[in-house]
Amino acid sequence: MGNKRMIRDGIIGTDAGGPYLIGGKCKRCGAASFPKREFCAHCLSTEIEELPLSSTGILYSFTTTYRAVAKFKAPHSLGYIDLPEGVRVLSPLIPSQDKDFQIGDKMKLVITELWEEEDISVVGYKFELEEGE
Amino acid sequence: MRKVMVLGIGQSSFGKFPDKTATELGTVAAKAAVHDAGIDPRMLQVAYGARAVDGSTTVQDILKNLGVTEIEMNNIENACGSGISAANLLWRDIATGSYDIGIVVGTEAMTTSSLAGKLLAPNKDDLDGQLGITMPSYFALIARRLMADYGATAEDLTYPSVKNHRNGCLNQYSMYKKELSAQEILESKMIADPITLLQCCPSTDGAAALILCSEAVARKYTSQMIQIRSSAMISGSFDEPGRDLVGFKMLGVAANKAYEMAGLGPEDVNVVELHDAFSPEEIWAYEGLGLCRKGEAISFMRSGAVDINGRIPVNPSGGLLALGHPLGASGVRVVCEIALQLRGDAGAHQVAKANVGVAEMIGGYLEGLCPPIAGGVQILTR
Numbered sequence: 350m351g352n353k354r355m356i357r358d359g360i361i362g363t364d365a366g367g368p369y370l371i372g373g374k375c376k377r378c379g380a381a382s383f384p385k386r387e388f389c390a391h392c393l394s395t396e397i398e399e400l401p402l403s404s405t406g407i408l409y410s411f412t413t414t415y416r417a418v419a420k421f422k423a424p425h426s427l428g429y430i431d432l433p434e435g436v437r438v439l440s441p442l443i444p445s446q447d448k449d450f451q452i453g454d455k456m457k458l459v460i461t462e463l464w465e466e467e468d469i470s471v472v473g474y475k476f477e478l479e480e481g482e
Numbered sequence: 483m484r485k486v487m488v489l490g491i492g493q494s495s496f497g498k499f500p501d502k503t504a505t506e507l508g509t510v511a512a513k514a515a516v517h518d519a520g521i522d523p524r525m526l527q528v529a530y531g532a533r534a535v536d537g538s539t540t541v542q543d544i545l546k547n548l549g550v551t552e553i554e555m556n557n558i559e560n561a562c563g564s565g566i567s568a569a570n571l572l573w574r575d576i577a578t579g580s581y582d583i584g585i586v587v588g589t590e591a592m593t594t595s596s597l598a599g600k601l602l603a604p605n606k607d608d609l610d611g612q613l614g615i616t617m618p619s620y621f622a623l624i625a626r627r628l629m630a631d632y633g634a635t636a637e638d639l640t641y642p643s644v645k646n647h648r649n650g651c652l653n654q655y656s657m658y659k660k661e662l663s664a665q666e667i668l669e670s671k672m673i674a675d676p677i678t679l680l681q682c683c684p685s686t687d688g689a690a691a692l693i694l695c696s697e698a699v700a701r702k703y704t705s706q707m708i709q710i711r712s713s714a715m716i717s718g719s720f721d722e723p724g725r726d727l728v729g730f731k732m733l734g735v736a737a738n739k740a741y742e743m744a745g746l747g748p749e750d751v752n753v754v755e756l757h758d759a760f761s762p763e764e765i766w767a768y769e770g771l772g773l774c775r776k777g778e779a780i781s782f783m784r785s786g787a788v789d790i791n792g793r794i795p796v797n798p799s800g801g802l803l804a805l806g807h808p809l810g811a812s813g814v815r816v817v818c819e820i821a822l823q824l825r826g827d828a829g830a831h832q833v834a835k836a837n838v839g840v841a842e843m844i845g846g847y848l849e850g851l852c853p854p855i856a857g858g859v860q861i862l863t864r
Contacts, residue, residue: 428623
C-alpha cells in the first residue's frame with residue numbers, strides 16, 4: 350500500500366494556499382478552460398498560460414446515479430461547479446448528512462482518493478458544500 | 483444536387499432477441515426494404531451498414547444474404563448517431579450523382595453486445611467518464627436545469643415517456659405495448675435523479691433499412707414520391723464557458739443547416755421522430771429543432787402540441803422509449819418512420835396531414851466538447 354497516482358497528470362497543483370485545479374488561459378483572447386488545453390479552443394492560439402482556479406464555486410446542476418458507474422459504487426453524486434474564472438468543472442460531489450444539494454449552493458474543492466485499484470490509491474478532486482451552506 | 487427519393491423502407495421487430503445476431507436482424511430489415519421497394523437486390527450500387535458495436539464487416543455479411551456482392555460497401559460507427567450518419571452518406575451519394583440507388587442497414591444486437599446492462603459511458607480514457615458521467619447522468623444534469631430555468635415539474639419530465647408509450651401501443655414493431663402513467667414512471671427505480679428507470683429507453687435488439695435512389699429510378703418503381711429534401715450531419719462543438727446547458731447549440735446548428743438546405747422552416751413541419759433516449763431529452767430537443775421558441779418548451783408540451791393528434795406530433799412511432807433503441811438501427815429507423823408517415827401508411831399511429839417531416843438522431847459524449855458528439859437531421863417531404 351501507499352502507492353498513489355493522480356487520475357490525470359497536470360490537473361492538480363499546490364501552493365501556499367493549498368491545492369487547486371490547474372486551468373488554462375489563452376494569452377491572446379483570454380478564454381479559460383479546465384483542464385488546460387494545448388491550444389485555445391476559441392482562437393486556436395497555442396500560447397496558453399496556467400490558470401490556478403479558485404477552490405470555491407457555485408453549484409450549477411447535480412445528479413446522483415443509483416448504479417455503480419466507472420470505478421465508483423452506488424450511489425454516486427456528480428455536479429457542475431461554476432468557478433469565478435469562467436470555467437465550469439464536472440466533479441464528483443461529497444453528499445452532506447444534513448442538507449440536500451441545491452442549485453446555487455456554494456461548493457469547495459477537496460483533493461481526495463477517488464478509488465483504489467490493486468494497491469494503488471487514485472487521487473483526484475471532489476467538491477463538497479462549503480461550511481455554512 | 484439531384485433529388486433523393488426514399489424507395490424502400492423495412493425493419494425487424496424491436497425487442498429482446500438474444501439468439502439473433504446483428505447480421506440476422508439486419509438481413510430481416512434489408513429484405514423487407516428490398517421487398518418494399520419492389521426491386522431486384524442486385525440493382526443496389528452501394529451499401530452502408532450502421533452499428534455502434536459489432537464485427538467489422540456487418541453490411542457485407544448482411545448483403546451476402548441478399549445475394550449482393552462486389553459493390554462499394556462501408557460500415558459506419560458513430561455512437562447513437564451511426565444510423566443517421568450512414569443515411570447522410572447515402573443521401574450524398576445519390577444527391578451528387580455518384581450512385582443512382584443504394585441501401586443503408588442499421589442494426590444492433592444489444593443484449594449480447596459489450597454494452598448490455600450498462601449505462602452508456604464515454605471512452606475509457608475520458609476524464610468525465612472516469613469521474614462517473616454516463617448518458618443518463620448527463621441528461622439528468624440537463625433535466626435539473628429544465629426544472630430550475632423553465633419551471634418543469636417532475637411530472638412534466640415524464641410526459642414524453644407517457645406520450646411515447648401511448649403511441650407505442652399503436653405500432654406493431656414496438657418493444658413495449660403498454661401505457662404508463664406519470665405516477666408509475668415517477669415511482670419506478672431512480673437511475674440518475676430526477677431520471678427514473680421508466681424515463682430511460684430500454685436496451686433493444688433490432689434493425690432498420692432504407693433504400694434511397696434518384697428521381698429517375700424512383701419514377702420507374704413507385705408513384706409515391708417521398709423526397710429527402712435535406713440532410714445535415716455535424717459533430718459536437720467545443721464547450722463554452724458559462725454555456726446554458728438547456729440551450730441545445732449543436733442540434734440547433736444541424737437543424738438550421740437542414741432547414742436552410744430544404745428551403746423550409748420549423749413552421750412547415752408536421753411530424754418529427756427524434757432521439758428520446760431519456761424522457762427529459764425530448765423536451766430539450768423541441769427548442770433545438772425550432773419547434774417552439776426559446777424558453778417555451780414546457781408550455782409548448784403542456785399544450786398537447788406534440789401528441790399524436792397535436793399540431794406537431796413528436797415520436798408517433800413510440801420513439802426510443804417504447805419502440806426501443808438498437809443503437810445503430812435507430813438513426814435509420816427514424817427516417818423510415820417519417821417516410822412511412824408521409825406515405826400515409828402508418829396505420830394506427832398515422833398522423834393527420836403529414837407533408838413535411840423531420841428525422842433527428844444524436845449520440846456520444848466526449849470531455850471538453852458540448853454533447854451530442856454526432857448528430858444528424860434530415861427533412862423529408864412528399
